[in-house]
Amino acid sequence: MKSNTGKRYMAEFKRDAVAWALSSEKTFTGLARDLGGSPERLLGWVRQAKIDRGESPAGALTTVEREELVRLRRKVREQEATIDVLGEATAFVAQNRTR
Template structure:
């Protein structure tokens, strides 16, 4: 059911979340009652149900699916990481190699320092 992330927070497995959503959608009980039975917060279970509906195409227009959210996170991380070109350029400028015609592989037509 739950995998430990840290001392203070608990993370539920994807399988547990999927089963909890299925139970919440098929049960005669309220989401709050199902959440209490499973030992999770009602807000968390509501979020899982909402995301499951979005993933099935039943959400509001413009809502991101789980796959789209994961891709966005990956791309944001990539943007935050300095590229090879940026690191090489910064190193080149700090070492005074500007203008020596150093080609940085993979940096395209602007790969010359």
């Protein structure tokens, strides 16, 4: 059975694969086959590397910005869960005070 998380690649491997893709005459399909991955994944790495170097359209998020966005979204979810618990606790206390 295939994992939902997918295959993880180390940053150094990605960096080397992107450098090879940008300097090679091979197609993404051929390079991906040699690397043991998919052409779509390799293309995604190349696109992200270009964004990180500032070679992208306005509004594209760099890797650092994406990581920060993920971190902040996680923090918001945690804070929302805390607010929900506090709201329930407040309602419970208020209900029990009137008894």
